[in-house]
Every structure is written in structure tokens, then in C-alpha cells.
Amino acid sequence: MELTMAAEELRTAVNRLRRAQGQINGVIKMIEEGRDCEDVITQLAAASRALDKAGFAIIATGLQHCLSDTELAESGDRERMRARLEKLFLSLA
Template identity: 40%
Template sequence: MNQERTKALTSLRTAKGQIEGIIKMLEDERYCIDISNQITAAQALLKKANILILKQHIHHCVKDAVKHEGGDEKINEIIDILEKVIRK
């Protein structure tokens, strides 16, 4: 597993723990602002993981596709993902 995937996995595992904590906070009827802050933190970890995965994809899959087969499909996949991310 390469460095980007390892870091993404760490971020996802941390986000998973945070989400489990958020669920418990809701069940315990904790203060709404505290819950919202934890949701924001979990979202930041998910975004970080997504960037790391996309970085790995560009450096490996897209780069190889451009060298060997033109890469148009891989480039269009990246554009589609970026459009989704930007719209959020």
C-alpha cells in the first residue's frame, strides 16, 4: 500500500471513530453545537482522505493511462469527481 492510501486509511479510521462518537453524543442528548463541531471535524477527515486518494489516482492511474492509452477516460473521471466536490 502506498503512502497516500495509508494516510487516507488512517483518516477514514479516525473519521469512523468520530462518527461513532457523534452517534453516542446524539443518543446522550449532548449540546447541539458540540455535535455540530464533531460533524465538521469528521467531514474534514473525509475530505482529506478523498484528496489523498485522488492524488494517488492522478499520480499513478491517470499518469499511466496518459502514457499508454491516451488517458481521456481517466481525465474525464477526475473532472467528474472535481465537479461533484466543487458543487458541495
């Protein structure tokens, strides 16, 4: 499935992904340094939440585009696209 979306609309998702990338790098460094398990898990959970939020933002943007696309609605593909986006959404749940 190809979702063409403007970078501006996905800026928040990209920022979350960058934050998660930094958190994951931090988790790796913490493990290598032998840091406390609780601290490592806390950072890992934060990275996981950032990834989830980015995924939901991308799917929400895709839903907005697909469901408002009149050409898509007229072609009868709207239901198929909705089902595919729902499947993506559930993969993050």
C-alpha cells in the same frame, strides 16, 4: 474505473477514514446522550473534513498514477481517464 494503488500510498487516507469513523461513532453517542448541539455539530464538521481529505488524497494518488502511466498515455485513454478523475474530484467539492 479501477485505480490500482499501493496500500502504502493510501495509508494517510485510511488513517483519516478511521479517524472519521471514530468521530462519527462519537457523534452518535453524543446525540444519544443528549449532548449540546454545538458540540455535536463541531464533531460532525470534523468528521466531514476528515472524509473530504481522505477522498482528495485518494483522487490525488489516482491522478498521479494515471497521468504518469506511459502505457495509458500511448493508448490514448489518458484524456478519458483525466475526465473521469476530474468528475470524481468535483463530486467531493
